[in-house]
Amino acid sequence: MVQAQENGIASLYSDLVRRTPPGPRTPAPRPQDCISLAGGLPDPKSLPAREIAAATARALERHGEWALQYGASQGYAGLIEQLRIKLARDNGLDVGPDNVLITAGASQAMDLVCRALINPGDTVLSEEPTWQGAVRVFRAYQANVVGIPLDTEGVRLDILAERLAALKAQGVQPKLIYLIPTFQNPTGFTMPLHRRRQLLDLAKQYHVAVVEDDAYFDLRYAGERIPMLSALDDAGLTIYTGTFSKIMAAGMRIGWLIGPASLIAHLTQIKHDSSNMFLGHVVAEYMASGAFESHLTELVGIYRQRHEAMLDALATEMPEGVEWTVSNGGSFTWVTLPEGCDATTILAEARAHGVDFVPGTICYYDGRGQRNLRLCSSFADEEAIRRGIAILGGIIREYVPHR
Amino acid sequence: MVQAQENGIASLYSDLVRRTPPGPRTPAPRPQDCISLAGGLPDPKSLPAREIAAATARALERHGEWALQYGASQGYAGLIEQLRIKLARDNGLDVGPDNVLITAGASQAMDLVCRALINPGDTVLSEEPTWQGAVRVFRAYQANVVGIPLDTEGVRLDILAERLAALKAQGVQPKLIYLIPTFQNPTGFTMPLHRRRQLLDLAKQYHVAVVEDDAYFDLRYAGERIPMLSALDDAGLTIYTGTFSKIMAAGMRIGWLIGPASLIAHLTQIKHDSSNMFLGHVVAEYMASGAFESHLTELVGIYRQRHEAMLDALATEMPEGVEWTVSNGGSFTWVTLPEGCDATTILAEARAHGVDFVPGTICYYDGRGQRNLRLCSSFADEEAIRRGIAILGGIIREYVPHR
Numbered sequence: 001m002v003q004a005q006e007n008g009i010a011s012l013y014s015d016l017v018r019r020t021p022p023g024p025r026t027p028a029p030r031p032q033d034c035i036s037l038a039g040g041l042p043d044p045k046s047l048p049a050r051e052i053a054a055a056t057a058r059a060l061e062r063h064g065e066w067a068l069q070y071g072a073s074q075g076y077a078g079l080i081e082q083l084r085i086k087l088a089r090d091n092g093l094d095v096g097p098d099n100v101l102i103t104a105g106a107s108q109a110m111d112l113v114c115r116a117l118i119n120p121g122d123t124v125l126s127e128e129p130t131w132q133g134a135v136r137v138f139r140a141y142q143a144n145v146v147g148i149p150l151d152t153e154g155v156r157l158d159i160l161a162e163r164l165a166a167l168k169a170q171g172v173q174p175k176l177i178y179l180i181p182t183f184q185n186p187t188g189f190t191m192p193l194h195r196r197r198q199l200l201d202l203a204k205q206y207h208v209a210v211v212e213d214d215a216y217f218d219l220r221y222a223g224e225r226i227p228m229l230s231a232l233d234d235a236g237l238t239i240y241t242g243t244f245s246k247i248m249a250a251g252m253r254i255g256w257l258i259g260p261a262s263l264i265a266h267l268t269q270i271k272h273d274s275s276n277m278f279l280g281h282v283v284a285e286y287m288a289s290g291a292f293e294s295h296l297t298e299l300v301g302i303y304r305q306r307h308e309a310m311l312d313a314l315a316t317e318m319p320e321g322v323e324w325t326v327s328n329g330g331s332f333t334w335v336t337l338p339e340g341c342d343a344t345t346i347l348a349e350a351r352a353h354g355v356d357f358v359p360g361t362i363c364y365y366d367g368r369g370q371r372n373l374r375l376c377s378s379f380a381d382e383e384a385i386r387r388g389i390a391i392l393g394g395i396i397r398e399y400v401p402h403r
Numbered sequence: 404m405v406q407a408q409e410n411g412i413a414s415l416y417s418d419l420v421r422r423t424p425p426g427p428r429t430p431a432p433r434p435q436d437c438i439s440l441a442g443g444l445p446d447p448k449s450l451p452a453r454e455i456a457a458a459t460a461r462a463l464e465r466h467g468e469w470a471l472q473y474g475a476s477q478g479y480a481g482l483i484e485q486l487r488i489k490l491a492r493d494n495g496l497d498v499g500p501d502n503v504l505i506t507a508g509a510s511q512a513m514d515l516v517c518r519a520l521i522n523p524g525d526t527v528l529s530e531e532p533t534w535q536g537a538v539r540v541f542r543a544y545q546a547n548v549v550g551i552p553l554d555t556e557g558v559r560l561d562i563l564a565e566r567l568a569a570l571k572a573q574g575v576q577p578k579l580i581y582l583i584p585t586f587q588n589p590t591g592f593t594m595p596l597h598r599r600r601q602l603l604d605l606a607k608q609y610h611v612a613v614v615e616d617d618a619y620f621d622l623r624y625a626g627e628r629i630p631m632l633s634a635l636d637d638a639g640l641t642i643y644t645g646t647f648s649k650i651m652a653a654g655m656r657i658g659w660l661i662g663p664a665s666l667i668a669h670l671t672q673i674k675h676d677s678s679n680m681f682l683g684h685v686v687a688e689y690m691a692s693g694a695f696e697s698h699l700t701e702l703v704g705i706y707r708q709r710h711e712a713m714l715d716a717l718a719t720e721m722p723e724g725v726e727w728t729v730s731n732g733g734s735f736t737w738v739t740l741p742e743g744c745d746a747t748t749i750l751a752e753a754r755a756h757g758v759d760f761v762p763g764t765i766c767y768y769d770g771r772g773q774r775n776l777r778l779c780s781s782f783a784d785e786e787a788i789r790r791g792i793a794i795l796g797g798i799i800r801e802y803v804p805h806r
Contacts, residue, residue: 006639007663009612012578014522017669041473049467052681056459064452068652070444104507107676119417137675175415209412236409249471251680260410266420272540273510277654278455279682 016140035388038356040185040331041379042250046302048286048295052249055286059278067281073268075102075256076280082287083256091217092231093240098261101268102254102275106215107133109241109257112267113211114141117175123167126178127155129334129363129372131185131213134178138365145365146174152325154181154191157198164206176209176239181229183216186363186374187334188327193226204235212240216330218247218296221304223328236260244283246331246378247296254283303331309382310375310389317393319400324375331378334360337371340401344370349395355388419543438791441759443588443734444782445653449705451689451698455652458689462681470684476671478505478659479683485690486659494620495634496643501664504671505657505678509618510536512644512660515670516614517544520578526570529581530558532737532766532775534588534616537581541768548768549577555728557584557594560601567609579612579642584632586619589766589777590737591730596629607638615643619733621650621699624707626731639663647686649734649781650699657686706734712785713778713792720796722803727778734781737763740774743804747773752798758791 059067074080080100087093103109110133118124120142126134128147138145146167148160160177167174179199181191191199203210212229230240243255254276257267286292310333314324321338337343343359350357360372373392377385462470477483483503490496506512513536521527523545529537531550541548549570551563563580570577582602584594594602606613615632633643646658657679660670689695713736717727724741740746746762753760763775776795780788 007665008607008610008639009520009642009663009666011610012520012576012612013669014518014520014525016673017519020669020672039473042471044468044472047467047471049463049471052471053460053463057456060452060456064450065447066654068445068450068452068455068654069447070442070648070653104676104679111675115417116420117412117415117417122417133675140673140675173415204411207411207414209415236411239412245473249681250473250677251469251471251684253677253679253681260412262410263412266416266423269423270419270543272514272536272543273507274653274656276507276656276679276682278652278656279679281654 020140034354034356035380035384035391036356037375037377037380037385037388038358039379040246040376042246043299043302043378045381046299047249048291051289051291051295052282052286055289055291056282059281059285063281067278069277070274071277071280073271073275074264075100075275076277076284078284079280082284086287086292087258092225092227093258095258096261098264099258101257101264102280103257104255104276105245105253106213106241106243106255109255110134110137110213112257112271113176113239113241114138114143115270116263116267117209118143123172123174124176124178125160125163125174125208126365127180127184128365129186129360129369130178131180132358132362134213135362135365147365150184150187150189152189153195154184154189155179155199157195157202160199161202164202164208168206174206174208176211177203178211178213179229180213180215182214182226183219183327183330183332185215185330186332186358186360187325188330188332189325190226190328196226196229196232200229200233200235200237203237208237210238212238214240215243215246217242219300219303219331220329221300221307230258239263247299248283248286248292252279252283254279303378306377306380306382306385309385310377313386313389317389319393319397321400322396331376333375333377335373335375337373337396338400339371341371341396341399343373346373346395346399350392353391353395355391357392423543437757437759438783438787438794439759440778440780440783440788440791441761442782443649443779445649446702446705446781448784449702450652451694454692454694454698455685455689458692458694459685462684462688466684470681472680473677474680474683476674476678477667478503478678479680479687481687482683485687489690489695490661495628495630496661498661499664501667502661504660504667505683506660507658507679508648508656509616509644509646509658512658513537513540513616515660515674516579516642516644517541517546518673519666519670520612521546526575526577527579527581528563528566528577528611529768530583530587531768532589532763532772533581534583535761535765537616538765538768550768553587553590553592555592556598557587557592558582558602560598560605563602564605567605567611571609577609577611579614580606581614581616582632583616583618585617585629586622586730586733586735588618588733589735589761589763590728591733591735592728593629593731599630599632599635603632603636603638603640606640611640613641615641617643618646618649620645622703622706622734623732624703624710633661642666650702651686651689651695655682655686657682706781709780709783709785709788712788713780716789716792720792722796722800724803725799734779736778736780738776738778740776740799741803742774744774744799744802746776749776749798749802753795756794756798758794760795
């Protein structure tokens, strides 16, 4: 029998489907003949395929019975243990096993945060521009998002304080502040220590949860590590989401969420899926072998060079009037075109010339960002980055209004 | 720094958290010294660890770059292809690539079905007793569930027709009918062909979606295969969810959802996570090698013997007045105790004697099922099943009221 061609279900759709616009999702990897500066994809050449195959073989030999079986909703205890070792060693974060939830990537962690905190119509505060996944998920949960602009030291606390006070005056209790304090997506900005402390004071004063998205913490190319908000918080208001996608393998979809133990207990109740025991065992074996640390060192070396190539090429190729951010780590450079330029027009032409990037509008909650481009330096290699930026520079030069 | 012990977030929780009762999730595997007849877990001894390790090595050698990278939300195209071959060969279902969504187990498929169709307060119809995961997810989405009882041929169509007519008279448009037509969880009942056709006629008449949960289709120990509802539906009203959890490895969390192409397109929009490319490549390699079919044959042989051992032991050990279902496949036997018995009391005593089962109440939407036990025959081996049922029989004998 053939699956019916008709869709008899369309009239039964939920409001969520009706209000979710169709269109492409997160940029998928593009063909080899295109220079992709778009999606925040890890370097395909340095993905640790051999080490992961070896870790899989070991995990299945040692624990096959349990690695292929249903297991605890919270995640495989052996992976939680390895993650605690990593967080204590690298992130300055000393957490108990009850503070950890293993998730299917940072996306599931964000989805669970929203499930746990947001009723339709609730107010959340968010850096703007920000990660497009956050824009999508807050929209799906019908949150009322108040965007807070950034400067080179991260979210503007004066404006955040103003907004919090105004909400309080209106009798509105916001649920959370969403931030990427280190190597922010898309700007690359990092919040210094003094501002982190002030932010936590504000969160405490207004009793708002802080969601710290820290996907890029380990990808530092210069400067000293700055303590995470989660490591500074003494009020149990911080939820931290992390992921192996940027530092091990995006295709494995393993992330984590760190928070107060009673929150983790609630989250294991409201998530409907068992945790992936197979991946849990594989990643735990991979980490225990030390392969994770040496891979990370290699990755930081590669990404540092690409990041420098990107900044170098922008300085060489961009016409006067174009501005961009300079960061100490992560994957992104945020470009601002002069007044009168439109990134969507440039994107169409760039794609026709074999170069792809993320248009700034999808990093905003309200469609701003028309003059912005997000460029990623982790996927394409140095030579491709230089070529791509040269092509982009040529296109942009045509569109920059002559003075 | 130490994660704060305090939970500052509790006052900010969503209504979902507030109305989700705490308590254990799906039964986790119990220690070796307990005979577990509880969770629907696959046999730990026959999990294909070596073949999966080999498939992983091949997948990473051949496609490492893409197996460890972000990929299409719909799932890895190579796995969709292998699944289409399996569904055409085994399930009599000829579907296009656009009809398939790869999910993180059947749990994510059910969650997505609810996201796509249910607004809070919407009405759904469901077999009762049923899979505890369905009870959980419908509750989370605040569906108004109308339970329909079963007889040995599956859901009672006379009662279903009555309920549909009554809802129509009240002006209520139900969204979906949830069914496990083959080797139903927990009763093991299978709906014969004539009833399947009548059910689809009813669904068409009232324009309700049919959600066909078919986790046990491949585990048939006797009798002929009966066409799936999805293979009989000509109105595009059926959504079919399946899983590799029962027939390959529960720990890998790979399931699927089959439906009209435009529904699949909407689902890829409303799911927030990328599909797991690593698992997609591993399972596709495993299936392409033919290992899947030989493993399934082996599994059906093992499970058939365990199922027979279960039925045999029940006949030997249970006192008069205890009844149970007899099925041709799947994992479950549904036991009904005489009036005046309470399965929860018996469960406490059984656990004290090293035997575990699922109490019937969690298979109902309204707490009924106090006299029921769900016994699983796939996890424990024949000898353990016989020993477990002997212990259970002894306990139950003490509680059955003397005539």
